[in-house]
Amino acid sequence: MKIIMKFGGTSVGSVAALQNVQQIIEKAHRAGHSLVVVVSAMSGVTDKLITAAQQAEAGDETIAHEVRREVEARHAETTLVLPGESPARAAVMQYVSTLLDEFELLCHGIRVLGELTPRALDVISGLGERMNVQQVTAVLNARQLPAVAISATQLIVTDGRHGAATPLVAETAQKTQENLSPALDAGKIAVVTGFIGATVAGAPTTLGRGGSDYSATILGRALAADEIRIWSDVNGVMTTDPRIVPTACTIPRLSYVEVGELAYFGAKVLHPRAIRPARQANIPMRMLNTFAPEHLGTLISSAIERNGRAVKAVTAIKDMSIITIAGTGMMGIPGVAGRTFSAVAHTGTSVLMISQASSEQSICFMVKSAESPTVINALKAELARELERRDLDEITVQAETVILAVVGAGMKGTPGISARVFGALGQHRINVIAIAQGSSEYNISLVVAQGDANTAVRLIHDEFGLGKA
Numbered sequence: 001m002k003i004i005m006k007f008g009g010t011s012v013g014s015v016a017a018l019q020n021v022q023q024i025i026e027k028a029h030r031a032g033h034s035l036v037v038v039v040s041a042m043s044g045v046t047d048k049l050i051t052a053a054q055q056a057e058a059g060d061e062t063i064a065h066e067v068r069r070e071v072e073a074r075h076a077e078t079t080l081v082l083p084g085e086s087p088a089r090a091a092v093m094q095y096v097s098t099l100l101d102e103f104e105l106l107c108h109g110i111r112v113l114g115e116l117t118p119r120a121l122d123v124i125s126g127l128g129e130r131m132n133v134q135q136v137t138a139v140l141n142a143r144q145l146p147a148v149a150i151s152a153t154q155l156i157v158t159d160g161r162h163g164a165a166t167p168l169v170a171e172t173a174q175k176t177q178e179n180l181s182p183a184l185d186a187g188k189i190a191v192v193t194g195f196i197g198a199t200v201a202g203a204p205t206t207l208g209r210g211g212s213d214y215s216a217t218i219l220g221r222a223l224a225a226d227e228i229r230i231w232s233d234v235n236g237v238m239t240t241d242p243r244i245v246p247t248a249c250t251i252p253r254l255s256y257v258e259v260g261e262l263a264y265f266g267a268k269v270l271h272p273r274a275i276r277p278a279r280q281a282n283i284p285m286r287m288l289n290t291f292a293p294e295h296l297g298t299l300i301s302s303a304i305e306r307n308g309r310a311v312k313a314v315t316a317i318k319d320m321s322i323i324t325i326a327g328t329g330m331m332g333i334p335g336v337a338g339r340t341f342s343a344v345a346h347t348g349t350s351v352l353m354i355s356q357a358s359s360e361q362s363i364c365f366m367v368k369s370a371e372s373p374t375v376i377n378a379l380k381a382e383l384a385r386e387l388e389r390r391d392l393d394e395i396t397v398q399a400e401t402v403i404l405a406v407v408g409a410g411m412k413g414t415p416g417i418s419a420r421v422f423g424a425l426g427q428h429r430i431n432v433i434a435i436a437q438g439s440s441e442y443n444i445s446l447v448v449a450q451g452d453a454n455t456a457v458r459l460i461h462d463e464f465g466l467g468k469a
């Protein structure tokens with residue numbers, strides 16, 4: 001079989017983790033599979049690189065030097081997985097050091113110019129993946145496995161939207177055939193950088209935070225892979241985030257549509273954009289645990305399984321803001337909703353949830369809190385006349401809110417689900433700020449205050465008996 005395996009940040013962050021990665025890959029290789037291994041940066045590295053670049057823009061270059069030392073120290077620790085005094089370890093450290101030189105130079109330039117362009121940020125934020133690919137390749141080579149490092153900038157061709165680029169399907173397929181398939185045909189294990197790509201003109205881009213999952217499915221589609229395996233630090237997709245509810249259980253099977261809802265609404269285990277390429281090419285995905293490789297995890301396919309449970313999972317997206325536009329004169333303003341959302345769209349912000357009361361006296365929608373100031377300014381400009389005439393009262397923001405989503409294909413047509421959700425919350429006096437139901441009926445989403453979020457997740461999880469007995 002042709003298999004894409006993606007290892008996330010925590011799967012490569014320690015000697016023990018790298019040893020597991022080594023064994024997982026070795027086993028699949030010895031079983032005769034053709035393998036593409038997509039790797040992320042070590043956990044926390046991308047955050048550090050980005051912070052340093054932002055601090056450099058603000059005039060402080062010292063953070064960049066600190067980050068250099070920290071990242072170098074982490075690699076020095078993890079490369080201990082390689083045999084002592086080996087030239088391989090020295091070569092990896094040399095490579096890491098060269099990229100970190102580049103990083104410091106870039107941060108210096110940013111500090112001098114006082115400007116961090118989206119393009120420069122993409123170059124910097126993708127450095128962690130580039131370092132790690134060399135490390136993982138060396139680790140495999142040390143076990144006599146025929147691994148070769150390949151940069152995704154040679155494979156994934158994207159548009160020029162820095163920070164959230166979209167792949168160009170035909171171009172990516174062609175590049176992948178040219179630059180990746182020959183290695184696979186020669187029996188090599190291709191180790192590819194997650195998260196990054198390049199435009200047709202060769203400018204480096206990134207696919208959005210957490211985007212290595214997306215890299216894996218983009219390559220899976222380009223190669224018509226038989227399976228995509230996403231290795232992380234949990235036993236597959238669970239009934240909720242196990243960090244919030246320790247009794248959360250693995251969901252053995254999910255459809256693309258269901259996992260799409262879960263990922264979109266905050267189940268961090270899979271990037272929401274990663275589902276589409278797999279779904280289009282109908283490639284099954286397995287979500288697996290690097291630290292418990294025998295666990296079956298979750299199988300994602302087009303099949304919708306009715307496991308007798310209407311609700312399969314509950315998720316939360318934190319740090320959201322609810323923006324409300326209200327006014328008794330709203331009824332008379334033609335196209336107010338259209339104008340509102342096109343103004344928001346022009347800022348490049350995505351709206352995660354919308355609800356409009358039927359009286360047409362208010363529209364409210366959710367955006368990430370970090371994006372709310374930009375959105376408010378755009379709306380004030382667009383609706384200036386209506387605000388001045390008092391047709392609209394005001395535009396308000398409530399920060400520190402959370403979207404909860406209750407997901408499951410069996411909810412379609414099952415009456416009484418919402419009543420149970422709201423009943424469970426009401427009994428514990430948790431106030432629901434807004435509600436929306438997706439037309440797919442695979443999900444009900446609601447908004448609560450950030451302080452209530454974890455309790456609300458637990459209550460819903462219990463109400464539907466999702467946890468371990």
Ligand code: ADP
Binds near residue numbers: 009237241243313
């Ligand atoms: P990686 O570095 O492997 O990409 P992430 O940190 O991006 O891993 O995603 C894995 C994390 O997602 C888990 O550690 C878990 O805390 C979190 N998570 C949130 N919701 C869920 C869920 N429903 N099922 C499994 N994990 C979840």
Ligand code: ASP
Binds near residue numbers: 194195208210
């Ligand atoms: N390293 C990148 C990030 O932290 C991509 C990923 O982990 O998937 O966003």
Ligand code: MG
Binds near residue numbers: 008268269271
């Ligand atoms: Mg991730």
